[in-house]
Amino acid sequence: MLGSQEMVVNEEKMVHRKSLKRNIKHRIWEYLIEKIIFILGITSVVIISLIFLFLFRSGIALFKDVSVKDFLFGSNWFPISVNPQYGILPLVTGSLLVTTGAILISVPIGVGCAIYISEVAPPKTKTVLKVIIEFLSAIPSVVLGFLGIVVLSSWVRITFNLSSGFTALTGSILVSLMALPTIISISDDALNALPMEYREASLALGATKWETIFNVLVPAASSGIIAAIMLGIGRAIGETMTVMMVTGNAAKIPDSFLTSARTMTATIAAEMGDTVRNGTHYHALFAVGIVLLMMTTVINLIADFVLHRGRREGR
Incomplete structure (x- = not known):
């Protein structure tokens, strides 16, 4: 009897030791995973901060040669003319x-x-x-641009009786x-996230x-749809x-959707390769990037605010 009790005690000790070892291993793994995630998060923040620092440092240098007023409110973008002008109003x-x-x-x-997919479709x-x-989101933008040149621009030109189909409307349709x-x-995710009780209660009434x-x-689901x-x-x-x-890439203030236009992103992509490093034109393109960054940041902050407000109201 005494021997069987000792065996039970020994087995309990062994089980306890194994459980303790497992707990120690789990804690070590959790600690390592937490540190890895922390390091990766800090690394991404540092990289983004360095990108912003480089962008602002290169863009702000423009204002040594060009005033902020002329840059933001100037109506002419002629960076390589005899008397260069760097007004981004046409681009904006x-x-x-x-x-x-x-x-x-x-x-x-x-x-x-989104409504059809979430609520109506079989x-x-x-x-x-x-x-x-998902397939539409995977199509490269250059392929859509090529289709726009070959097909859509011709349709716009013929339909609206224009001399050229490269207009802001053509770009709007493709974008x-x-x-x-x-x-x-x-929007589909926002609708699917709603409790089924909403549908059942409305139908029951x-x-x-x-x-x-x-x-x-x-x-x-309005907050998710707005986001x-x-x-x-x-x-x-x-x-x-x-x-x-x-879009035609005409650096002028467009009169309507049926005229040529030029965007900030297209300007940076088209002209960056032809600039002299650390020249005025070079810094002007970085300054355009700063304005674009501010615009997209404001849009993303508004979306994030609306989304979080909707979640708080949902609770």
């Missing part, structure tokens, strides 16, 4: 015009597609549509295609399916290759 106007057109096209289509159709949306996956995916969608679900729209705007305003290929 072109960027805003192309972005506005893209959002006017992509927001109704994107939100409508499961098989929903799967197919999601695959198509809207690039913003659609972001708007559709995030006698509302139709469409009344439930437009009067209950869309307002409840999707803001991120889509950020995607549109930061597009480079497509707009450089199809």
